[in-house]
Amino acid sequence: MIHSKKNKSLIHPISLLFFLVLVVFACTPKVEPTAPPNIVWIVLEDMSPQFIGAYGNDAARTPVMDSLINAGTKFNAAFSTGTVCSPSRYTIITGTRTNEYGTGHHRSNFPIPDSVIPFPTFLRDSGYHTSNNSKRDYSTSARWRITQEAWVESSAQAGWWNREKGQPFFSVFNFNNCHQSRTFTNPYDDYKKRILDTLPPDEIITDEDIILPDFYKDTPELRKELARTYNALKKTDYEIDTLMDLLRRDALVESTIIFIYSDHGGGALRTKGIGSALGHQVPMAVIFPEKYEYLNPFKNHPSTDQPMTFEDLGPTVLSLAGLDAPGYMKGRPFLGKKQKAREFAFASADRCAEGMDLTRSVSDGRYFYTRNFYPSQPQITWMKYFDYAKTRQLSRQYLSENQLDETQKMLFEPRSKELLYDLQNDTWQTNNLTDSSGYQEILGELRIALDNELQSIKDVHFLPEYALDSIAKIMTPYEYKKSGAFDFPRIYEVAKLTGDGTESIEKQLSALKNEDPIIRYWAAIGLSSQEKETLPGYQKLLEEVLQDDFPPVQIIVASILYEMFDSDEGFKVLEKYLFHSNEFLAVQAIQEIIYLEPQKAKVFLEDVKTLRTRKIPGNLSESVDIYLYLFDGKELYYAHHW
Template sequence: MKAKKIILSLFAIPLLFIQCGQPHQKNELSQPNILWITIEDTSPQFIGCYGNKTAQTPAIDKLAEEGVRFTNAFSTGTVCSPSRTAIITGVKTYKTGTGNHRSKYPIPGFIKGFPYYLQQQGYYTSNNVKTDYNVAQEKAFIAEAWDESSNKAGWWNRNPGQPFFAVFNYVDSHQSRTMTETYDWYKKNVLEQLAPEERIGENEFEMPPFYLDSPEMRKQFARVYNSIKLTDNKIGELLARLEADNLKDSTIIFFYADHGEGMPRGKTNGINYGYRVPFIVWFPEMYKHLSPWGTAGVATDELIDFTDLAPTLISIAGGEIPEHLEGRPFLGEKREKPVSHLNLSSDRSDNGIDMVRTVTDGRFVYSRNFMPYINEARYIRYMEIGEIKQQMRKDLAENKLNPLQKSLFEPRPAEFLFDIENDLWETQNLANNPEFKPVLEKMRELLKKEVIASRDVMFLPEYEVNLLSDTTTAYEFRMNEKNYPVEKIYEAASLAGFRGTEIAKKQVDLLTNPNPVIRYWSVLGLRSQSAETLMPFSANILSAMDDNYLPVAVIASAIAHEMFGNKKAEINLKKFCASKNPDVSLMAVYALLYIQNKEPFVETIWKVREMDDRNYNIRAACMDFLGSLEIVPNNPDYRE
């Protein structure tokens, strides 16, 4: 008997050494495998399990039928790179300063891609394949977060028995497929990849009411349904591989889109159509206890946003949640109680400058438009080359649009308030409806509270974020009250978008404030005022054209040219367009897109477009300017 025990102990020695060699690796049964399936540019109302009877999404629908479907899941941004930065860091982009699409500013070293923390718990982390993280030194950031990030990455490259976190991103529903590439490209790469019986016809769906219901528009919008169908087919293939590898019974599956639908008024716009996403979690039998809602076809209206993902996954993997993560775990033993509302944000997308802050409780979506003189169908080159956007502009010119459809091309109000429960397509703005005044005031206060508490650094003009990034990070800069008096800055910014003489007087008084960012917000607010309102203050605005803070001088010059026809303003704007500072140049060129008298600037814009040192966004804005005057065609051959 003693000899037998000795022999058994000898056999145990190699196993002991193996375990010591992998100190963080845990038993596969104690840690779930996690599969993330992400798709692009899709709103829930185009998915079958969310009530769309036209959609053909059987793979996604089956996940919902057997899992948990979220009805109040939101992206924290409305375009891919800010959205993905919030996902991978678990931090809101208005804290990291990464809200502007593809800006590549530094973040503190302690903010890591959250898969790093899963690795510390023994997980194999793989990403197939999109990253698009909006941070400086992206390659090093990716290398630290993922064991493998490539188009060959997957759970199949892990060590035997090692738990995995595997991400697969499908681009087939991306805006490039649904609107930006030519129709012939779409036919070859999407439509012809579907069997005839899988294709959704041009007259088989309901058109959202803010698009003209015409044969030309239906031809373009059918692309959304067929692109999602192709995506669903590929998801089905991935799930079949998971099952064939005998891993489905030990894997929690997450499915979601990276932000709202990639169509005009959706993607890049800070409203429900831009933020709300389809989101489903599927649990195998052995991990059903991690779901607080049960499983097998349940729906929850619990509010979640993308910054909740990192702490949730770290916690169910057995890790400790880092202090800088402020989202809440919504699954497992460390689940925290649901929240009453979410704070969301939308900033610049490519050459399309904008700033929106949003609060939602799921039913109501309140959006504060800080640059409302820029409309919802704003100029963004990547969208302007899409045939559907061109058709919309053509229909506008031919007076075919109803008031709702026209509104996409008109200045926005300072505030949107939509009741999604009763108005899914956001057709009735309730901000001026006395019945909803209590809701409006509550949302306003929640927004102000979040801006100040988070010290929202995106209230700095991008010009400033770029400058400070040479020596620090926006995340750290915002915490210094002397450098960034956020309450005073917000007080000035909170006037922007509201119109009238009394507001204008307050804004003019702030034009001489010693803080340049406060002066910036005062003049930016004046940009939304009418010429009649501004005429008594013309001397103040003309003086602001000489402000030594360039963002103030640019906007003041744009106002003076548009409202007063000032010749010096024209000269200034031409100089600013050619500025060596890329943020000044983009600000000036983009400002010219929203003035009536563009003719004096045509030669300047041509020259700026040809300068070797212009970045993509500046060239894109130049092409939008020339395209708006029909000097160049709006098609994929003229992307920049």
């Protein structure tokens, strides 16, 4: 086409102007929204990532969860700080660690400083409507204060729909149909009524379809039980879809950042309540609407191996809302303008229900290291709510019939003092790498990281629960830790000897004479983990310790003496504390008795029957029921199923 000179003179300036406009728009950053984002938490109860389709389980039918997770950023190395709900929830709501504040034992009742304010309070003060639907079991005597400060509303009816018009909101929704009660503990008929009968027949995952972990014996009965997890998750998937419909109905999807995660590992044979990677690892994904993508440092990556823990959740939400976290929250925001990556994720597991334990863990995102401080106990301990489950009863039956392979048997045998798992190449975490030559460098690195962390925070759960209870009558465990009375470095030095074998016996015996009762306590714990044949020459010395003025030491040493030497004095001390008015001492005594050789444990039968006739607190009652189940053949029973 031929253009006139006149046309040419018009075309060039217009084209140039258009080009300049494009350049300006291309170079101008997007205007960030002035309105703070709405935030929704979808909290799955008791669910490991290994059971979700988006995390690689081809047998799962979770299309709603999968689409959400795949539309956002998936965190492959997300960890709960605890392995049971209440300590996990404590860390989530306060942004502080349980082993710093003495709140790690399941449903404990110890105080925390009034200065520890739940993170939703800061959102509330900045204008957010905060709602919780509806769990509020925070593992501290301050749980009611926390509830009142954190939430505008907290109930089974709570949600953003009750806010003022245009008000930003933070809304939490707990989904309990994937809880252990449905997937594991309650009788099958209860599961059938609550879950199976509510699903369309063509959506039911059959027993043959599921993926069975290596530590499950492959039997029709166990397949039938584990299929409960898959179907409960399917029902939960429908429920999440209903919640998403509500967001769509209210035209909120484009202004709401959505988190989806679980409160800890799943309710299966070797997950919830157990201090190893399967107990701590959780699914976690965050979905950003386009207008708030600038707050996501991972927006160009569908997944990340960066480690994060529940300690980070509160600071992260505050960061997304443009708020600073208070100084006592040591977690790192992993999203928002204040994002700061962490090198290691730390986790802890303490008493779960009546089952006593203390494990400490660390992960760099690829490897997960755990130190067991009660290595003489198996991974699967005796706990009524767990052993009521048919899966446990069948697995213990197969064990007694010698039908389990080595991987399956290890659940019921004394633990290694250390565990190291490769999270990327060991889906069900059955290959402990601590003795493998190619992994000594990472093992050493994670050991040092864990030691440094525990020394830094002065882990208050190295105090037995009896001591925490005594302290709590005067001050908070956190204040006690800060007071200088807690000599953690020396306590930890002795605690680390536990599981080291005969090379540590002399050090442990020497520590039994220390002036610090907590050092003596850990010396006794360490000696109780020694092989029976290693202690015969020390009976007289141990008998002298029965006069120790710290009852937890007496109980452990009495158990050693009665187990290894048939000591009448040891028996009498255990019997005395079995009837003690202090719940923590009575629970400690009966827990020691339960793990004695069966013939020796049975000697206490009439005592325990007498105890059963009395009004006794929950964890002692559960322990009594387990004892009578083991040694008197009484079936485990619950009058009601939650």
